[in-house]
Amino acid sequence: MSTPVRTSIATVSLSGTLEEKLVAIAAAGFDGFEVFEPDFVASPWSPKELRTRAADLGLTLDLYQPFRDFDSRSEDQFARNLVRAQRKFELMEELGCETLLVCSSPLPTASHDDGQLVEQFSALAELASEHGKKVAYEALAWGGHVNTYRHAWKIVEEVDHPSLGTCLDSFHILSRGDDPAGIRDIPGEKIFFLQLADAPFMAMDILQWSRHHRNFPGQGSFDLSTFAGHVHAAGYTGPWSLEIFNDVFRRADTQRTAVDAHRSLLHLEEQVSAAVSVGDGPELFTAPERTPLEGIVSLRVAAGPAKQDQLHTMLSSVGFHLVGRHRDHDLQLWRHGLLTIAVDATAGTVWSAPGLPADLPVLTQIGIRATEPEVWGRRALALEVPVEQVRLPGSADENAEVPDVVRLKVTDATSIDLRGPGSAAAWESAFDIYPLSAARNRAEASVLTGIDHVALAVPAESWDSVMLLLRSVFEMHPHEGLDVTDSVGLMRSQALTLVQDGSGNTLRISLNMVDGSRSGLPTVRRGGVSHVAFSCENIFAAAATMADWGYAPLPLSPNYYEDLEARFGLNAELLDRMRGAGILYDADAHGEFFHLFTPTVGADLFFEVVQRVGGYEGYGEVNSAVRLSAQLRAE
Template sequence: MSAPVRTSIATVSLSGTLEEKLDAIAAAGFDGFEVFEPDFVASPWSPKELRTRAADLGLTLDLYQPFRDFDTVDEAQFARNLVRVQRKFELMDQLGCETLLVCSSPLPTASHDDGQLTEQFGALAELASEHGKKVAYEALAWGAHVNTYGHAWQIVEGVDHPSLGTCLDSFHILSRGDDPAGIREIPGEKIFFLQLADAPFLAMDILQWSRHHRNFPGQGSFDLSAFAQHVYATGYDGPWSLEIFNDVFRRADTQRTAIDAHRSLLHLEEQVAAANPAAGGPTLFTAPERTPLEGIVSLRIAAGPAKQDQVHSMLSRVGFHLVGRHHDHDLQLWRHGPLTVAVDATAGTVWTAPGLPADLPVLTQIGIRATEPEVWGERALALEVPATRVQLPGSSDENSEVPDVVRLKVTDATSIDLRGPGSAAAWESAFEIYPLPAERNREQGAVFTGIDHVALAVPAESWDGIMLLLRSVFEMQPHEGQDVTDSVGLMRSQALTLVQDGDGHTLRISLNMVEGSRSGLPTVRRGGVSHVAFACENIFGAAASMQDWGFAPLPISPNYYDDLDARFGLNSELLDRMRSAGILYDADARGEFFHLFTPTVGGDLFFEVVQRVGGYEGYGEVNSAVRLSAQLRANQT
C-alpha cells in the first residue's frame, strides 16, 4: 500500500514569528513546511537551530523559497546570480533542505530567448547537482517571458537534467485561465513541488490578486479538485503544499489559521479521492461519508431580560406559541407546526462582549435533523473539526455510545446541532409542557413548512475558516458572492447550499461579513444582519395569518412597487396585494421569489418569510436596501 499524501505549508501563509509559525504548523498536523526566505532572514535562529527545531517538532523542511530573477540577458549579472545561488545551496546544506524554488523573472532584463534560458538553467542544474540539490522552476503568472506552466516545462524538458524539475502552483495557472489538463503530459518525477492556493474570482491585476487575496482550498472559487486530479494522474508523490498570501491570514491567530490550512488539504484530498483517480499515487485522505439530513428543525436564541420580551413578542406575532419552560434553566420553548425555537435567558448564555450592546439577541444553535448524528461527528473529527457529544436529559439510555446530538461550533456564537431521531422527545422531557387550546394545536394554524435559510453575521477574520468548515464537513456549495449595497454601507454576503439528491431537503446558510469586536463576535450593524427565513407555500396566506396574530407589515415605499411594475410588468391586482402585505419580489430565468420581513428584534436579529416558485435559487438580494430602509424607519417609531 502506498504512503499517504505528505502535507506542507509555506511559512508566509501564517502570522507571527518563524518560531510561532513552526509550532503552529506542527500542532496542526503538517508533515513539513516551506521556509519563506524573509521569515528565515528575520529569525534569530541559526540554520542549525532551525534544522534542529524542525526535527524536534517532527517536521521536514521541504522547500527553500523563493530565489528570484535568476535568468537575465546581462551576462555579468548571470555570473553574479550563479554565485548567489551557490551561497543558497550552502545555506540549504546547513538547513537540511534539498529543494530550491526558482521563479521566472518579471524584470525587463529577463531573457526572452528560450535557447539562452536553456543554457542558463542547464548551468544551474549542474551547480545544484554538485551540491546534491534540486531546483524546482516555477512560472510566475506575471513573468516577463515565462509565465505559463507549459512554457516552464518546455525549458525544464529542454535542459533534461535530473536536478531540474518544475513547480506547479495552482494560483499561477488558474488565475490566468490556463487549462490544467496539460499537466498530465508532465512526468510525475519531473514535478519537483506542488503549491496549492484557492482564490475568489476578482477583476484586478494578477500580481495584486496574488499578493493579497489567495485562500486555502475550499475558501475560494477555483476548481482545485480538477487541478489536483490532473497532478495526481502524473504519479507525483511529493508534498501537497500551501502557499497563501492573504492580508487577513497575516494578522489572524497563527494556530487557528494553521488548523484551517491543514483541514483544507484533507478536504481537497477527499474530493480527489471521490473522483476515483487512477491507482498508483499516494494514498488520499477520506472521511466518513455524509448521511441524510432532514433540514433545520429547531433554533436557539440567547436573549437577556432586556431583550427577551421583544423576542417573545415577535415570535408570537409571526405564529409561534409558547409550549413549555425548562425545569432547571431560564429557557422557553416556542413552536409553530414542525418548527421549534428555544429562547434562552440562562445566566452565562447571553453575549455581553466588549463593544456589543448588553443582552443582544444572538442565534446560538441551529438544530438539523440527522438520521445518524454519530457518523457526522466522526466525519467532523476526521476533518479536524471539534465535535461534541450532547447527551440530552430523558434519553432512553444516558450511557449509550450513540449520541442524541452532535454539536459543531461554527462561529464564536453559533453551533450546529445534528439531532438524532429520538432527540425531540428526549429534549421535551426536560420541559414543563403546556396544553394548547384546540384552535392553536400543533396541527392547526401552521403556515410555515420549514426554514428556507439562516443568515449569520461573521467577522472578517473568521470568514474563511467558517466557509471552509461548511464546505468540508457538509460539502455545501457556494453561490457567487455578493457585495450588497444599502443605506448604511456595503456588506459582503456569501450563500452556501447543500441539496441532497432524491429527498428534496435543502440546507441553506448565508454568511454576512461585518466587523468583529474584541471578543471575536461580530459587531452590530445598524439595521440588522443575522436572520431566520421561514419557508411557506402561500406567502399571501401566511401574511394574512400573521396579521391575525398581531403582526404589522413593514411599510414599504410606494416607489418600490412602481419600480417592480416597470421591471417585471406584474399585474395590478398582484402588486396591490403585495403592497398591502409588505411583500417584496424578485425573479430570474428559473422562477420567482416572494418575501416579507419583520422589524429587527433587540437591535440586530430579524425574521423573514419566503416563498420560492419554480427553480429560483437566490435570496432576493436586490431588495436589501428597501428592506433595510423599512426596518430603520420601523425602529424609529
C-alpha cells in the same frame, strides 16, 4: 501499500515569528514546511538551529523559496546570479533542504530568448547537481516572458537534467484561466513541487490579487479538486503544500490558521479521492461519508431580559407561541407546528459577552435533524473539527454510546446541533409543557412549513474559517459572493447550499461579514444582519393569517413597486396585493421568489417569510437595500 500524501505549508502563510509558525505547523499535523526566505533572514536562528528545531518538531524542510530573477539578458548579471545560487545551495546544505524554488522573472532585463534560458538553466541544474540539490522552476502569472506552466515545462524539458524540474502553483495557473489538463502530460517525476492556493474571483491586477487575497482550498472559487486531480494523475508523489498570501491570515491567530490550513488539504484530498480512480500514487485522505439530513428543525436564540418582550412579540406575530419552560434553566420553548425555537435568558450565555450590547438577541444554535449524528461526529473529527457529543437526560437509553446530539461550533456565537431521531423527545422531557389550543394548531398547518434558510453574522477575521468548515464537513456549495450596498454601508454576503439528492431536503446558510469585537463575536450592524427565513406555501395566505396574530407589514417605498412593474411587468392586481402585505419579489431563470420581513429585534435579529415558486435559487438579495431602509424607518 501506498503511503499517505505528505502535507506542507509555506511559512509566509501564517502570522508570528518563525518559531511560533513552526510550533503551529507541527501541532496542526503537517509533515513539513517551505521556509520563506524573508522569514529566515529575519530569524535569530542559525541554519543549524532551524534544522534542529524542525527535526525536534518532527518536520521536514521541503523547500527553500523564493529565488527570484535568476535569468538575465546580461551575461555579467547572469554570472552574478550563479554566485547567488551557489550561496543558496551552501545554505540549504546547512538547513537540510533539498529543493530550491526558482521563479520566472518579471523584470524588463529578463531573457526573452528560450535558447538563452535553456543554456542558463542547464548551468543552474549542473551547479545544483554538484551540491546534491534540485531546482523547481515556477512560472509566475505575471512573468515577463515565462508566465504559463506549459512554457516553464518546455524549458525544463529542453534542459533535460535530473536536477531540474518544475513547480506547479495552482494560483499562477488558475488565475490566468489556463487549462490545467496539460499537467497530465508532464512526467510525475519531473514535477518537483506542488503549491496550492484558492482565491475568490476578483477583477483586479493579478499581482495584487496574488499578494493579498489567496486563501486555503475550500475558501475561494477555484476548481482545485480538478487541478489536483490532474497532478495526481501525472504521477506526482511529493508534498501537497500551501502557499498563501493573505492580509487577514497575517494578523490572525497562528495556531487557528494552521489548523484550518491542514483541514483544507484533507478536504481537498477527499474531493480528489472521490473523483479519481485508485492508482499507484500516495494514498488520498477520505472521511466518513455524509448521511441524510432532514433540514433545520429547531433554533436557539439567546436574549437578555430587556429584549425578551420584544422578541416574544415578534415570535407571536409570525405564529409561534410559548409551550413550555425548562425546569432547571431560564429557557422557554416556542413552537409553530413542527418548528421549535428556544429562547435562552440563562445568565452567562453569549448575549452577556464582553463587546456585545446588553441583551442583544443572538442566534446561538441551529438544530438539524440527522438520521445518524454519530457518523457526522466521526466525519467532523476526521476533518479535525472539534465536536461535542451530547447524551440528553431522558434518552431511551442514557448509557448508550451513540450521542443524541453532535455539536459543531461554527462561529464564536453559533453552533450547529445535529440531532438524532430521539433527541426531540429526550430534550423536551426536561420542560414543563403547557396545553395547546387545537384551533391554533390547525391554523399553523397552513402557514409556516419549514426553515428556508438562516443568515449568520460572521466577523471578518473568522470568515474564511467558517466558510471552510461548512464546505468541508457538510460539502455545502457556495454561490457567487455579493457585496450588498444599502443605506448603512457595504456588506459582503455569501450563500451556501447543500442539496441532498433524492431526499428533497435543502440546507441553506447565508453568511454576512461584519466587524468583530474583542471577544471575537460580531459587533452590531444597525438594521440587522442575522435572520431566520421561514418557508410557506402561499405567502399571501400567510401574511393574512399573521396579520391576525399581530404582524404589521414593513412600510415599503411606493417607488419599489413602480420599479417592480417596470422590471418584471407584474400585473396591477398582484402588485396591489404585494403592496398591501409588504411583500417583496424577485425572479431568476428558474422561478420566482416572494418574501416579507419583520422589523428587527434590537439592532440585529429579524425574521423573514418566503415562498419559492419553481426552482428559484437565490435569496432575494437584490431587495436588501429596500428591506433595510424599511426596517430603519420602523425602529
